[in-house]
Amino acid sequence: MHVFKLEITPARTIAAGFALVIILGAVLLRLPFCLKPGVTLSFIDSLYTATSAVCVTGLVVTDTGSTFSPIGEALIALLIQIGGLGVAAVGTGVMAAFNQKLNFKSRYLIRDSFNLNTMGGIIRFLKSLLVATLVIELLGAVAAFTVFIKSYDFWTAVGISCFHSIASFNNAGFDILGTGSSMYIYRNNVWLTLVTIILIFLGGIGFVTINEIYREGFHYRKWSLNTCVSLSMSIILLFGGALLFKCTESFNWGEAIFYSMSARTAGFSTIPLNSFTAPGLMTLMALMFIGCAPGSTGGGIKTTTFFTLVIRLRLAVTNKPEEMFHYSIPEGAFKKAAMVFFMGGFTVYISTFLLMYTNPSLHFLDALVEMTSAYATVGLSTGITSSLNTAGKLLTIIVMYIGRLGPLTVATLWYYEDDAKARYPADYISIG
Template identity: 50%
Template sequence: MDFIKRQSPARIIALGFALVILVGSVLLMLPCSVQDGVTVQYIDALYTSTSAVCVTGLVAVDAGDTFTPLGQFFLGGLIQIGGLGVTSVGAGVILAMGKKMRMKERRLVYEAMNLNSAQGVVRFIKKVFWTTVFFEGLGAALSFTVFIRDYPFLKAVGISLFHSVAAFNNSGFDILGNFQNLIPYRDSVMLNLVTCGLIFFGGIGFLVIQEMLAKRFCWRKFSMHAKVVLSVSAALILVGTVLLRLTEPIGWMAAFFHSVSARTAGFSTYPLSEFSQAGLLVLIVLMFIGASPGSTGGGIKTSTFFVLIQGIHSSATNRGEKAFRYSVPADAFRKAAVITLIALGVVLTGTYLVILFEPELPFLDVLFEMVSAFGTVGLSTGITPGLTVGSKLVAILIMYIGRLGPLTIASLWYFSNGERTRYPEGNISIG
């Protein structure tokens, strides 16, 4: 315990996620979790557990054809823990037991949830849980009206609950079987809209949801963060929809669905292996940008993308970085640039390694897979089940990095208390 207490919040969060992943891989290997006649290799159980805890949705084995109802329950639990965050779930358990949270525990939560301070953490956690219950309950009820047409009552209930949990937590898992995802429901307006709604609210972050409720949906009263998240999310969905409709032979509803889903959810209603290279490139960009801070999604985040654009515009026009009548914080661009460069490095390194392990795979398919893993999306062109052990281990590591975030990973090796030596400024030419 003393060893844990001496660690930074970032390391404790990273260790917590790793521990849940390992426990989940064991649970998914239990005989009661696997259907009769099906054999699951440990690497596939570890891959599935990582994908669930990191709310990704990439699958080496089909969840519907491989796991029993109990195994699917374990899988849904891992998705829920991963979406809310290990620290938030742990804090919720502490509160449910009637115990008080110490300052160390409060600091862990506000670090994990990207809060500004540790004040009001307990109240925020309670709101997070009630918000989750509301959206997932509503999503399950609406999804049930669709699934009950094709499945027996209890089966429809189970699929609806699982789908709602997976959608709100931006994890593209399904238990329909045969790796079909939501392709059988491409024409279901209800399921398409419900899924998109769950993905959107899960992806904008709990802070923004709470602010929208507190400010009674009055745009003028929203903070800069909320305005950035909502405006960038809407713009990306709109642009993605138009571009996908122009590049792929699909309808407007399908284009809208994939534009929303590519922002870290990972559901699909059309086989992505049939998409053109232009369509896959659009999805890659959307997956790389991802969701918003404090949400259940991954990627570099909408706010990071916004700050990058503002910084580039400011440099080109020689004007200050301003938006929504606010000035962008002075160090925001540097932080956004660092996050983006680390993310690019992770994706390109992963792509390079997988190409070494799988030289027969097309480059774009491998790049798509690695961006999907980093963005914790779960979309795939269909190469996942056939990957070798080495490639799966690379994907596991990238999913883990994507869920924790590049800066969190980078800070794990931070030991110094700061530099005491200062050097004179040098000259260096840029551009």
């Protein structure tokens, strides 16, 4: 017999926190001072925008720069920041800033939010996380300012630079340029492209990795297995994806590297996706689905999950030991990775089916890209987002929410207590 437990768990607290911030953001974004004069926004579009911001996705049904006032844009940047750091981290960070002691519940929330394996040093980790975020985003804004000041007045350039830095580091993909075409007009600007790539990369390797590299330096033998895998997989996927884009699209190396980086949950675009070849879109979806490192601002099934599955596949083919970087991989990691991979694939498959069912005019590849992008919290689209009906928008909102929480968090929302002591006998089952 299974008994449903209504107790407050870390997973439920995190899920409720994200939901409340999304709803509050949706309500605020509809207020007149958040919109430009003469602009109206339906609640479903406001909810979609707030969800996309908090889930650091970047999919939009209305152009951000043309719809929202400076106050509305600042609110979206705040929602992105909260979503990127995590509701638990922001809340406990504010408490720590006012010298409030954190109880065990708050510490558990931080641990679960960033997939930490210990309760030790939670406060120190939280402070370093907030400081690192502030420093990186500030440096990114200064670097971007040197580009935007050439086209805008001083304060407008400051606002766009800060927004772009926050969106880039948090892998959100929003822009407030008002052109509705992401970074198309800066396609040939090498400096802004490089700054954006660096911000996306730093946000995507994870706060735990950044903290450990800062603490231990580049003495990789002192790094944990998680840091070694997160950093090495990010580099391999960056250049591996760029090579595939060079083979499938007429990109130069700069464009190939940019899209290889952006596809792993940032969502910035310099070339319309509807001009991509089918192999190029398949490469894009593979990178989106894998995503970034755990504990980062990005989504996807995570680089460590993909790495763990590859190692298990290598074991099955070559019978080599499950060891990498002078560490052995725990058995439980393979089971967890398999579950994450399966749940991610299942979510994308079902959501694509439902999107095509509710929007029959969509082409399969367009719908698949849209739902993969929503689940992996990327923000790239072939251009169908604004044409979705209400059912399609609601479906995308749900998928973005699931993707930001992560499949393991969603799975543990339904906690059951098993009071049955007896078990049926095990028997042989043929696999494969």
